[in-house]
Amino acid sequence: MLLHRRKRRHRLAPYIWAFLIVPLFMTTFGLPHLSAATYKVALKPFAPITSVLAPKSYYDVIVVGTDPEGVTAAVSAARNGLKVLLVEPRGQRSILGGLMTLGWLNSLDLNKSPLISSKYPAPYLNKGIFQEWYQLIEGTSFDVKRAASAFQKLVQDEPNIDVLMNVKSVDPIISNQAIVGIHIVKADQSSLDIQAGSVIDATQDADIAAAAGAPYTMGRQDIGEPDARMAVTLVFKLSGVTDKVWQEMKQRVGPGGGSDARSIWGYSEAKDYPSSDPTRIKMRGLNIGRQDDNTILINSMQIYGINPLDPASLQEGMQLGAKEAPLIVDYLKKKFPPFKSLKYAGVAPELYVRETRHIIGEYRLRMSDLMDNRDYWDAIAYGSYEVDIQSLSATSGGAIMMLPEQYGVPFRTLVPKVIDGLLVVGRSASFDSLPHGSARVIPLGMATGQAAGVAAKLAKERNLTFRQLSASRPAIAELRSRLTKQGMDLAMRPFAKPDYAKHPDYVGLLMATSLSLTAGGYKNDAWKLDTAANPALLLNSVRRLQLMYPLKFNTNIDGLLTIEKPPAPLTLEQTAYLMAKMMGINVEPDAALKEMTDHYWISRNTVNGIKDAGQLTNGELFMIINDVLVNYGIVIK
Structure with a gap:
């Protein structure tokens, strides 16, 4: 949800x-x-x-x-x-x-x-x-x-x-x-x-x-990331929701929120809830579903560190959530006037496991x-x-x-x-x-x-x-x-055809999205393909590839790229060097680009399409990474 x-x-x-x-x-x-x-x-x-x-x-x-x-x-x-x-x-x-x-x-x-x-x-x-x-x-x-x-x-x-x-x-x-x-x-x-x-x-x-x-x-x-999975949730219930209270709740959803006859989403300030255990539990904005008995169910509590395949861990998640739920309700009653008259009415019999x-x-x-x-x-x-x-x-x-x-x-x-x-x-x-x-x-x-x-x-x-x-x-x-x-x-x-699919760097975007290197958001407009790339994005991309393909990309790259604040421009030469080192190619920084293009690890078409070799865009970086993967036999189709 x-x-x-x-x-x-x-x-x-x-x-x-x-x-x-x-x-x-x-x-x-x-x-x-x-x-x-x-x-x-x-x-x-x-x-x-x-x-x-x-x-x-x-x-x-x-x-x-x-x-x-x-x-x-x-x-x-x-x-x-x-x-x-x-x-x-x-x-x-x-x-x-x-x-x-x-x-x-x-x-x-x-x-x-x-x-x-x-x-x-x-x-x-x-x-x-x-x-x-x-x-x-x-x-x-x-x-x-x-x-x-x-x-x-x-x-x-x-x-x-x-x-x-x-x-x-x-x-x-x-x-x-x-x-x-x-x-x-x-x-x-x-x-x-x-x-x-x-x-x-x-x-x-x-x-x-x-x-x-x-x-x-x-x-x-x-x-x-084999140990990473989405948070689990314990849904909790509040009682005392009259038609009058429901209408008041709908009027208070806040920016980005909305409602219909049975649902309310919003109340983004709920994420500020002071958790009793911030490393294990936090709140997000509220997803509220109305029931027939003057109660509502809220799907917003996020619980971390739970292994859903381990019954003991699931039980721990239930215990954590059941302990936190009444504290969350107290916070909501104090924070949001429409909740003032409502009463805590328990938690779901089972956890909501996403993955x-x-x-x-x-x-x-x-x-x-x-x-x-x-x-x-x-x-x-x-x-x-x-x-x-x-x-x-x-x-x-x-x-x-x-x-x-x-x-x-x-x-x-x-x-x-x-x-x-x-x-x-x-x-x-x-x-x-x-x-x-x-x-x-x-x-x-x-x-x-x-x-x-x-x-x-x-x-x-x-x-x-x-x-x-x-x-x-x-x-x-x-x-x-x-x-x-x-x-x-x-x-x-x-x-x-979506606008993003018409971008000249779309092939690189497909690769980057498949590797969770970028996201488009609700409107498919947050890719930032034409935004200036920085060394941190390159380093994160290489780390991702090393996690996914440890047998292919196993060279230690620590210290090869300096991360500055504010971010320095990412150059074509820097990118070619780090990609070459990731692949285990022993080459000097000023010779890396020639090595990578001569051996077709980076295509000349990609290089020719780069507008400024002294400052790559995100899209251009993604195209270079895609070239390396394709020429290594790793195809994101």
């Missing part, structure tokens, strides 16, 4: 009627607003879901994980005529919805369409089962009990689904490098083996894939895909949410890397290398850590879940493994056709 929930400005086709009929298609294609009476009719009263007493010995599909992506995968597979077991490996869970209903993440990060027109009337991408669920809740933020009831309704409406909760552990059964079933240990210590035609891993952390031996990276390992494993699949979603707004022949979902990188430590800030218009998510990102019989859906699918900042949002994850359910049916019909399916263009065309017939919107919208 973002500090500020950015409102994309939809591009409207030049048809006056489009402005007139938008309210008519909002309910059909986008944002519904259900009355209390409609809600009572649509959903049964909230209650824990019932587990199957005697699971079958075989299912066509086993879906592991009852987060939104898992629910969607199970419903999708069941609607395609498959017998499905939906199993939850976290023994303490008794309701569906995971992060949304137990992590209390009750505000949605939506994939907004870059274009609204007569041909493309939907304001959001993908539609499908996500939209069915969305129409059972209310607005961009929702009541978590209502959300759980909506998930439960989707599942219980499908007779082909058996649900198994209160499980102590789930492990894959492997045969010939393929998952053929799961081994379950129940809460009473009894165990059973269940065979399956295929398995869909919808756990938050790709636990089944990892246990099966599928390769993955951890955190930001792909850019040389752990990133599976290595048949395709890996890259930052260049988002920068280029690429479509793919096997796209089974589309994203457009901003690349939101939350802070990694109490001393670092987050970043909005850029805002894509629309990009395709290939089916191949769901198919892990090495292990067959398995699809991975949700935030731990095959995404590099940076584009994961966009692709991790739950509506997109639910779209991948729907695709996985249909793929399981198609693979069974055609007697294909998922890997074979992922390589077959005719089979993928059929998959996309079935998804479309079943309510998915797989249309790529037309839109103009």
Whole structure:
């Protein structure tokens, strides 16, 4: 979730009627607003879901994980005529919805369409089962009990689904490098083996894939920082929110903030909260979601130093957050008048974890895909949410890397290398850590879940493994056709080429963004390609490359470049020398440029395009670095 929930400005086709009929298609294609009476009719009263007493010995599909992506995968597979077991490996869970209903993440990060027109009337991408669920809740933020009831309704409406909760552990059964079933240990210590035609891993952390031996990276390992991952959050609740208080809160959001009927974002001064442990906990501006019972949920506390794969560390995070939450509420009540009458009402049962494993699949979603707004022949979902990188430590800030218009998510990102019989859906699918900042949002994850359910049916019909399916263009065309017939919107919208992609140094920008050397912000205008580069940026770039490629770039460069304040100009000669030394080339500073160009490490076209060799721009520096990587066989595509 973002500090500020950015409102994309939809591009409207030049048809006056489009402005007139938008309210008519909002309910059909986008944002519904259900009355209390409609809600009572649509959903049964909230209650824990019932587990199957005697699971079958075989299912066509086993879906592991009852987060939104898992629910969607199970419903999708069941609607395609498959017998499905939906199993939850976290023994303490008794309701569906995971992060949304137990992590209390009750505000949605939506994939907004870059274009609204007569041909493309939907304001959001993908539609499908996500939209069915969305129409059972209310607005961009929702009541978590209502959300759980909506998930439960989707599942219980499908007779082909058996649900198994209160499980102590789930492990894959492997045969010939393929998952053929799961081994379950129940809460009473009894165990059973269940065979399956295929398995869909919808756990938050790709636990089944990892246990099966599928390769993955951890955190930001792909850019040389394996121990770095985004902060975790413990959502907390306040009560006493009347309509009057809600309106007062909306009026006080402050610069950069905003609101709608169910959500408020802003209150940037909340970041000044004096933490009881500044190295472990801090606040950012507030993201507030309203519930049906006069309470609000706030997603703004950031907790650091937690290993989400370690139960003891997770418990520590819960304890830190639960201790801090009432202190934060006291601060908010004193700092902001609209909060004065509110009362602290507890914390979520689970932490909101943003990042752990990133599976290595048949395709890996890259930052260049988002920068280029690429479509793919096997796209089974589309994203457009901003690349939101939350802070990694109490001393670092987050970043909005850029805002894509629309990009395709290939089916191949769901198919892990090495292990067959398995699809991975949700935030731990095959995404590099940076584009994961966009692709991790739950509506997109639910779209991948729907695709996985249909793929399981198609693979069974055609007697294909998922890997074979992922390589077959005719089979993928059929998959996309079935998804479309079943309510998915797989249309790529037309839109103009972004201005940043027209810059002469764009190739270098693709590389720099993929290595987290620069960011474009909410408006894609903060790259600073034409700004004067300085030695610190060069040094940071070289350090990044050494972290990512230690076997290629392992020369000690300490002391080779002086960092001054104010920054001195960065020259072409300095850059060529440091890059040469990084590569292990033994050369004097005044001979480095000739060495690098004579051996084509830096192209002459790049050198000829430099306007002032005595002062490189950021874009020119990025082009030089890109040349070195390409000529070393490292291509950022």
